[in-house]
Amino acid sequence: MLDTYSIASDHLRASVKLHGxxxxxxxxxxxxxxxxxxxxxxxxxxxxxLFPVVGALKGGRLLHRGVAYPMGKHGFARESAFRxxxxxxxxxxxxxxxxxxxxARYPFPFRLDVTFTVTGPELKVQxxxxxxxxxxxxxxxxxxxxxxxxxxxxxxxxxxWLEFEKPEGDLLPTVGGDGLLGxxxxxxxxxxxxxxxADALFTADALIFMPVRSRAVRFSAPGxxxxxxxxxxxxxxxxxxxxxxxxxxLEPWRGHASPHDFDGEFSAxxxxxxxxxxxxxxxxxxxxxxxxxxx
Numbered sequence: 476m477l478d479t480y481s482i483a484s485d486h487l488r489a490s491v492k493l494h495g496x497x498x499x500x501x502x503x504x505x506x507x508x509x510x511x512x513x514x515x516x517x518x519x520x521x522x523x524x525l526f527p528v529v530g531a532l533k534g535g536r537l538l539h540r541g542v543a544y545p546m547g548k549h550g551f552a553r554e555s556a557f558r559x560x561x562x563x564x565x566x567x568x569x570x571x572x573x574x575x576x577x578x579a580r581y582p583f584p585f586r587l588d589v590t591f592t593v594t595g596p597e598l599k600v601q602x603x604x605x606x607x608x609x610x611x612x613x614x615x616x617x618x619x620x621x622x623x624x625x626x627x628x629x630x631x632x633x634x635x636w637l638e639f640e641k642p643e644g645d646l647l648p649t650v651g652g653d654g655l656l657g658x659x660x661x662x663x664x665x666x667x668x669x670x671x672x673a674d675a676l677f678t679a680d681a682l683i684f685m686p687v688r689s690r691a692v693r694f695s696a697p698g699x700x701x702x703x704x705x706x707x708x709x710x711x712x713x714x715x716x717x718x719x720x721x722x723x724x725l726e727p728w729r730g731h732a733s734p735h736d737f738d739g740e741f742s743a744x745x746x747x748x749x750x751x752x753x754x755x756x757x758x759x760x761x762x763x764x765x766x767x768x769x770x
Contacts, residue, residue: 478492478493478494479491479492479493479499480493480559480562480567481500482562482563482564482565482566482567482591482592482593483564483565483593484565484593484594484595484596485504485595486503486504486595486596486764487501487502487503487504487593487595487596487597487598487764488500488501488502488503488504488593489501489502489591489593489598491567491569491591493556493557493558493559493569494555494556494557495523495524495552495553495554495555495557496524496552496557496569496571496589497520497521497522497523497524497553498510498521498522498591498598498600498620499513499521499522501598501762503596503700503764507627507700508623509622509623509626509700509702509762509764510522510620510621510622510623511621511622511623511721511722514720514721517717517719517720517721517722518621518717518720518722520553520619520621521620521621522618522619522620522621523549523552523553523619524552524553524587524589524602524616524618524619525549525550525552525553525615525616525617525618525619525728525730526550526551526552526571526587526604526614526615526616526617527546527550527551527552527581527583527585527614527615527616528546528548528549528550528615528730529549529550529615529616529617529711529728529729529730529731529732529746530548530549530654530655530656530730530731530732530733531548531653531654531655531732531733532546532732532733532741532744533653533655533733533735533737533738534738535547535548537580537581537741538738538739538740538741539582539740539741539742540740542582544579544580544581544582545580546580546581548654549617549619550581550615551577551580551581552571552587552616555571555577557569557570557571557589558570558571560588561590565592565593565594566590566591566592566593567590567591568588568589568590568591569588569589569590570586570587570588570589571586571587571589572585572586572587573585573586583606583608583610583612583613583614584606584607584608584612585604585605585606585607585608585612585614585750586604586605586607587602587603587604587605587616588601588602588603588605589601589602589603590603596763596764596765597761597762597763597764598761598762599759599760599761600618600759600760600761601757601758601759602616602618602708602757602758602759603755603756603757604616604750604755604756604757605750605754605755606750606751606752606753606754606755607753608752609752610752611742611749611750611751611752612749612750612751612752613741613742613744613747613748613749614730614747614748614749614750614756615728615729615730615731615746615747615748616728616729616730616758617709617711617713617726617727617728617729617730618709618726618727618728618760619724619726620724620725620726620762621722621723621724622694622702622722622723622724622725623721623722623723624672624716624721624722624723625696625699625721626694626695626696626699626700626702627696627698627699630696630697630698630699632672632673632674633671633672633673634696634697635672635694635695635696635699635723636669636670636671636672636694636695636696637669637670637672637692637693637694637714637725638668638669638670638692638693638695639665639668639669639670639688639689639691639692640668640688640689640690640691640692640705641668641688641689642665642667642668642688643663643665643668643684643687643688643689644659644663644684644688645662645663646659646660646661646662646663647659647661647662647663647682647683647684647685648661648683648685649661649679650679650680650681650683650732651735653735654732655732655733655734655735656683656731656732656733656734656735657734657735661679663682664676664682668689670682670714672723674716674718674719675718676714676716677715677716677717677718678718680715681713681714681715681724681726682713682714682715683711683712683713683731684711684712684713684714685710685711685712685731685746686710686711687709687710687711687712687727689712690705690706690707691703691704691705691706692704692705692712692725694723694725695767695768697767697768698767699767700764700765700766700767701764701765701766701767701768702725702762702763702764702765703762703763703765704725704727704760704761704762704763705760705761705763706727706758706759706760706761707758707759707760708729708756708757708758708759709727709728709729709758709760710728710729711727711728711729711730711731711746712725712726712727712728713726713728714726727758727760729746729748729756729758730746730747730748731745731746732746733745
């Protein structure tokens, strides 16, 4: 059985690993790599699926009806064996379903499908979380794609910027060394809708916009292709890198890490949503590769 599956259009090629249903290559038709290569010297991830939590839980444990279950940062989907549901020239779909191993950490029936589709210069990633059980399913999920920064060899990192669709809030939550969220007292580095990028932005971890007002952001630099990401069904947005690393993560989330003072039932945790029995909650993001901006 293959462990990586590739799809393509005339303008874009993508590859996805079966393990974790993780995007591992995004390349233009003329061979330009847009996705981080996963250099373990900095961060071995490339675009992990975050489920059933986004970020960290206090003490690394999920509480359900008073019982504690071990739950690492960003959950277990990124470490799990999905199975291939469908594969065409332009699309592939993967499924993760509960089993004895997942229920030892997350005691709920669930079915998570992740579908990748390329159309022209656009990649769409769709998340469908279904509750096959008889009780409410508490969950969070999110995306974590890491794009090359700089977008082109030879460009400086400081020549890049993000442009949000709308102005965002003036204060962002702090992120503690344990990954938990503090008060929203971190001044936003946005100037209107514009974020000038530099390594120094990420010395105190990610920039987290919660709630995020925008539903799109553009990542660009002079002479480089523009990556325009838009999303639907996500309520928070993270921007993250490691100083010195060659990636920038643009992360639509539905959920977030626990506040530092929350240690209660998972179903009551801020950022958790509920899926009714028999229902499905969906969200998606797209990445559109556009021609360089011309001043």
